Amino acid sequence: MSAGFGMLGLAGMIGQGARAAGGGLHHPARAKRVIFLFMNGAPSHVDTFDPKPKLRELAGTVPPKDLYRSPSPQSRFMPSPFEFQRHGGSGIEVCETLPRLGAMIDDCCVIRSMHTNVPNHEPGLLMMNTGNIQPIRPSLGSWAIYGLGTENQNLPGYVVLRPSPNIVVGPALWSNSFLPAQYQATSVITSDMAVDKLVANVRNPLLTRGIQSRQVELIQRMNRLHAERRDNDSALEAQIGAMETAFRMQSEAGRTFDIGREPRHIRELYGDSGFGRSCLLARRLVEDGVRFVSVYYVNSGNQPWDTHSRHNKQHPVLCADSDRASAALLADLKQRGMLDDTLVIWGGEFGRTPYSQVAKKGANMENNGRDHHATAFSMLLAGGGIKGGTIYGASDELGMNAVEKPVHPHDLHATVLHLLGIDHERLTYRWSGRDFRLTDIHGRILRDIIA
DSSP, rough: OOHHHHHHHHHHHHOOOHHSSSSSSSSSOSSEEEEEEEETTTOOOOOOOOOTHHHHHHOOOOOOOTSOOOOTTTTOOOOOOOOOEEEEETTTTETOOOHHHHHTTTEEEEEEEESSSSSSHHHHHHHHHHHHSTTSOOOHHHHHHHHHHOOTTTSSSEEEEEOOOHHHHHHHGOOOTTSSSSSSSSEEOOOOOOOHHHHOOOOOSSSHHHHHHHHHHHHHHHHHHHHHHTTOOOHHHHHHHHHHHHHHHHHHHHHHTTTGGGGGHHHHOOOOHHHHHHHOOOOOOTTOOOOOOOOEEOSHHHHHHSSBBBBBHHHHHHHHHHHHHHHHHHHHHHHHTGGEEEEEEEOOSEEEEEEEEEESTOOOOOGGGEEEESSEEEEESSOOOBBBSSSEEEETTTSSSEEEEOOOHHHHHHHHHTTTTTOTTTEEEEEEEEEEEETTTTTOGGGGGOO
């Protein structure tokens, strides 16, 4: 069954709705759905959720040369210019640039011991989204809906929201790869929030629904005859399924994708920014049964958090936008009673160096940035069975390396699947002669962060 084809057959017999009822695939689920708020370019952990007072003592001193990635000759240890404040009953320290998330910290778990394989964007993005540094594996979202299906047959099970088509790596981050094509994400460009732009061509301007229904029925009969002559080719079956979903979306998508239906105070809560509108749409999507939503943070550039220069000026601007929308999403889900079974993840592909990156000798210190950093960074998890008001793991006193309870993306993925009621070792798909899984031969569940 876990090899794939048997499970797909079972899905056809019992219907997607039965699998999607929240019971999980292998054990009772804590989360029914996931929203991944992805900060493209990698936020600095020492300027968000991992305060390092020791950096103030060493400010301006030269970092050691034996680091995994040698700093430039002009690099110096650079403490955060921002203050950290304790929040909530848990007293977790959060940077002053994220006050709204700080106010929600008792609903969150801060993982301070993340680490990954490579400090470069493309492999880092792929590892965090697919569990592999090369673009050859299915994404986390594709694995999730492969295992659980969707809760609404009139909407896709997996939706990606991105304000721009220009994202580093691009579609490989949400690809189904070798999984059947119906587990590919539906990618939506959110630069224009008009419904007809978000979901182009979903409405037929000429034909009534009854005529369309007859037309689709005829076309699908012809498609199935075509498929039978080709041994029911999976790619063709996926195209047939996509047409059926597109037809059904006419009745649901117009309502779900229209954030203008929200009261003004809710829209103002999220803020009138591309990321804010995307977060609000993400809430509407999961509320209407979409299983997995990825929201990529992209504004004027395709990697806004990639602050190689002018870090101290750029970072608070990025935080202000992300903080407002991210905290609004958590608060909105909570007041609707949805946060308990909606897992929200906040983070990027890696962190940034505790020392400065200097573009040229003699450059103004105010223009210094932080370079890529893969051996320690932070992520935030909330809802969906997560134990709120907790810190998991730790980096060393400078934020250089994860030293206590290190967490790799494989461990994060194993935990996400576990919260969805899926055993990451049993969710497999046979392809090219072997059984594949999201976590490959790795991954451990972070049981200490589960409520």
